[in-house]
Amino acid sequence: MGMDYSKIDRWILAEDSFDPVHLGKCEAVMSLGNGYLGLRSATEEKYLGETRNLLINGTFDLFDSSEVTELPNAADVTAMELWIDGERFSLDQGGYAGYSRELNIHTGELTRQVEWTSPGGSRVGLSFRRMVSLKRLHDIAMEVTVICLDRPVTVKLRSGIDARVTNTGTQHFTEGEKRFYEKKYIQLLETTLQSDITFVLNAVHRFALNGVPLELETDVNIDRRVIYADYTVELKPGDAFTAEKYANVSTTRDLDCAGLSVPQLQARTLEALKASADLGYQALAEESAAQWRLEVWEKAPIEISGDKNSRMDLFALRFAQYHMRLMLPRHDNRMNIGAKGLSGEGYKGHCFWDTEIFLLPYYMFTDPEAARKLEEYRYLSLPGAHKKAQDNGYQGAMFPWESAWLDDGETCPLYMGTDILTGTPIKVWSGIIEQHITADVAFGAWQYATIAGDQDFLERYGYELIMDTATFWASRLEPGEDGRYHINDVVGPDEYHEHVNDNAFTNYMACWNLNKAIAYHDHLKTADPALFQRLDEKLSLSQVYPKWVDGAARLYLPQPTAEGILPMDDRFMDGEEIDLSKYKNQEFVAGIMKDYNLDQIQRLQVCKQADCLVLFYLLEDQFPPEVKRASWAYYEARTVHDSSLSLSTHSVQAADMGELEMAYDLFRRASMIDLGPYMGTSDAGIHAASFGGVWQCVIYGFGGVRMLNGKLRIQPNLPCGWDRLDFTLMWKGQRLRVSAAKDSLTVENLTKTAPVFVTLNGVETEL
């Protein structure tokens, strides 16, 4: 009972019984969207404890100076409440049979079927369909069918637009105009408090009885922050009543509405609504499904064949692709990807290093245009990075740990959670001292440009980004008594250890960043003097370059112990060891925080997530295999995987080491983070980065794909249960088809407009 995986071969994730206690699970993992908007899949009928989210990417708003900016929860259009003979349809009352809720990830449609018997004994068949168009980015369409199964029933439908929703109590909107047009078209406006973005929402209903269009009297209601209509219809046994609801949402921040006044936007969106409603639900659904094929399934096809488990593995991968499309703002480079995508309020829609380190690989290798937009966003948000550097007494670009709208700068909250000892909120240091993000951004830009072969990007954005971040690092280094530079008082990727010195990940990545800037500098000076001069004027290269060189040369890089273990920082290995078995297998995360407060955890040999291991992964050729192996064994034993980013990193590393069983086990655990049967962990939204991690487990880990020093390498290590793995990759504008079997590897260049050099199982090959 609960999640139902029996239909995965038909691309369907299902739920076979309704769980009113864990509404958040399916709301999040079955959410719909298109990168412009994300629609959490709260049901048509309301339940206590539901979270009804409609999030529009990039529409950040700050409620008050005591908060941080976040994606505001727009007015709800999904509620369609039914009363059957005066009794409110709700699955926790009366009885029901034949329940199934299905998300079809191939088409992006959500459906639900149930036969409901009201407490008073009226029996109806109900089916629901719902979609967010991938073609018309503003459009949501729904369909509800009520079939009278027994005695005649009176059906009342209440449906409209409800702007009483909040972000867990915070209201980001002032109330705007609410109107019925022609007693039929419903329009509601609302405007964000600080960012002054006006949202225009429209909705209209169409009805049919037994397939014949039906006009129903509209009982209109406008109240505070809400506008809706009541419709009533009498059904005889066998009658099927269908109510379609078409809705759209647009904002004054939308690129495709640029320059429109609010009244123009009102008129245009109302016209668009009429057009969609005239097209009808079915046609809209087919149009959107075609777009899914075009944009995702044909662009980035993946096939796995093998044992029974491999079917689930394949579905998990496609499920990851589904969600990675939902969260992707393909339409606009002024926004990025939130840590929960657009599937919940968690992390407030902010983007983290998750984008570059976990998600970017998928987009770079399958949809480079979209990947470029994500990195353009970083470039466009340089003003915020400069501001953060200045505020902290540094130079260059210091990227925010949490990033929202372009000029917001750092948006990491200052406090979160409760200290179990003192009863006070826990200070979040990441916004101040989790500084590796700046190198991660530079690394991402370089990765994208290299894999896409996008020289234009480099020239417009990439060089500058990498140099400007190097300048930050040069200003950040602290001379030590040993004559070396150190980076003290930071948080590394492992956030259970704050205020550490010389975090290996941070220092190595900073060093990489400096060296990459130096290399580009030296290259451009002769190769492109005009560009060099432009960059020099902007970044004062003559002043900062010597600092980069000095910094890179003297930066202290932690070295492996005699046992081959790379020290994560200057104190971890001196910490107390405790038995972690209790925490390693908990269904919920951060269980250790219930027993120890953060001050205590600091002194334990406990990792929230991989730290050195991410480093080995990103800079894999800088560390010898024996160091990786010894470090892996040491750290994995001490890692509670309290970050959704952790498992996939470990899996890829294990695959690289040839530990395929372990790699597969870790992959499977990673793939179940949102997809799995645990009901409580996706409440605040899906784990965006973990989907990128799942793709990396498969393509990087088992597929053995890697870009190393600008070169493509493919060296598959299929897990035992898999016979074949087929996928495509974009490499410098060429589309490659990769077919990996246990004993064979075929790579074909489908584009063939340029030669591709690739190292296949150690053999340099030209395609």
Add this chain to the structure above:
Amino acid sequence: MGMDYSKIDRWILAEDSFDPVHLGKCEAVMSLGNGYLGLRSATEEKYLGETRNLLINGTFDLFDSSEVTELPNAADVTAMELWIDGERFSLDQGGYAGYSRELNIHTGELTRQVEWTSPGGSRVGLSFRRMVSLKRLHDIAMEVTVICLDRPVTVKLRSGIDARVTNTGTQHFTEGEKRFYEKKYIQLLETTLQSDITFVLNAVHRFALNGVPLELETDVNIDRRVIYADYTVELKPGDAFTAEKYANVSTTRDLDCAGLSVPQLQARTLEALKASADLGYQALAEESAAQWRLEVWEKAPIEISGDKNSRMDLFALRFAQYHMRLMLPRHDNRMNIGAKGLSGEGYKGHCFWDTEIFLLPYYMFTDPEAARKLEEYRYLSLPGAHKKAQDNGYQGAMFPWESAWLDDGETCPLYMGTDILTGTPIKVWSGIIEQHITADVAFGAWQYATIAGDQDFLERYGYELIMDTATFWASRLEPGEDGRYHINDVVGPDEYHEHVNDNAFTNYMACWNLNKAIAYHDHLKTADPALFQRLDEKLSLSQVYPKWVDGAARLYLPQPTAEGILPMDDRFMDGEEIDLSKYKNQEFVAGIMKDYNLDQIQRLQVCKQADCLVLFYLLEDQFPPEVKRASWAYYEARTVHDSSLSLSTHSVQAADMGELEMAYDLFRRASMIDLGPYMGTSDAGIHAASFGGVWQCVIYGFGGVRMLNGKLRIQPNLPCGWDRLDFTLMWKGQRLRVSAAKDSLTVENLTKTAPVFVTLNGVETEL
């Protein structure tokens, strides 16, 4: 099923079955409070559609310039959610028996009993108690008892402070500090956005098993806008587990916290919480019940004896007294009484003419000190009245139709509801042109001062208020071609007719106001030259006095028709007549607005409520009986009583006319507005003024009590089913006991520190 009136002789209003569709009814009519705070009686467990309100009088806040100021809904302390063997206790799931919810209006305690069987078959007995202390104005106390009836059960309790609540979607608070002290005391701070009032809420739990104190482990949780703890206990069959919750709320606007810094307030309120918890629930409840006796039941005792119905009549009267104490800010003269008291968000906590015309009589005659505070509030809000006059191009004091904090001025919203024809919001004209409020305020001040014999009030506030309002009227009058002054373009008490000229109520009351000012002026000039001079300096009497005199002399006062009907305004009697039977008997109000829009209603002979009739009532000796009678017949037939103020006015008039059967019928309908079995009409809160109306029906109508031209008159007209009516009255500082029977009337002066002159059944008597 529903409301249960079988226990009214024990002062108990009960509900005998739980109605999840009409939660608002008992939430409002069973609400608790003490004039400082109002606590809506949402249940301990949560339901969809509930409204969980904690309103602190006077703490108005403006969310945004598109809204009007309102009483913000403070963080909730009442939720105490239970899980029995992992299943959430909720009456709409599983089964229940023996349900009873009871409000004891004598003690102000709310209790609830039920035996619940969880969907999984666990059976428990549950009882709940709850009180708001009338002695400790900041205190709320609750008690939950769980009895294990069958097999052993695990009970989980989740309880804390929840600041995610809003005012129908509007969030008035920024989040403040949230703390656990000693892993036990819960504290949450929140601050209003614009008015910058910090609320400090505290809560603590105490447990017992079978009467023996119990310590339970506290699983603490702090999240956004919420702080709570989970407690778990195992029960064996027969075990009784009790959880007490003590909470308090204070604000930086409180008079009794004046001068305290926020940290001082935090510390002091935490100490107060500990003291209350140490006292224990039972002692707090007894202390509060004693205060109810002292402040209400002994101060304003009423007894009715008669037939069976008279028991309900008496209960209705006491129920009115109960609510009139809940809404009364006895502790602070900077606030008044909202149209819904503190029992809901309706009318946003604003006060209207309801205070002076409907509620003040009860307070004047039973609790003059409190009545004085209400009128002091009007005096203190003169700056807002001056501002409104200036904004509208007038002079003197133009009181706001809706009044909130002292210097807010007009707070009437500009739009409300939906026009059924155009689909657009309806403009509310009352804030601009419902101008009779200014005369009503003056009338209230005069009534209070006269009945209380409070010369000090007159000298400090009353004279000035009455003169300053007269100046407004003098500036408001418009000369007509007939050589008279007119008051054009107003809304009278009957709000179904907007933009009328020479509304009878408005013109007569304005004239009264002018004449009263003239009389006081003439009196003071000789009787108290010092005060006169002070008023002259403040109000420029020498300039405005001639305008008063001119205005009063030339103001047009509508005259009765040949049939004796006083025209309500210059056009009502020309309107179209329609059949009103459909609307006069609807359970909900404003049903006519579903069929006609306001433009159409303007042209009909339809009254929302009494208009001329209120005038006859307030200025009863200015109109001959035949005019009252003819007008009554004419208007009552045309009145849909869509205002809760309407029935009681008609009832008193009917009693005055000797139409006792009709008076009694109207009284009974008036007394059922909130108390009755209609489940939908109290959702937004009780109807404050209607409680005053109920008291007036009995004391003014049947008791025949009236102050006329400064003199007390008592001339009872008991309805047929009543044998006796006993009550007390305060008159110029003397407490009178009145005993009226069918054929006898006894009035005794209990205070006897001064002689009382009273006209008893037409006979002037000295007591």
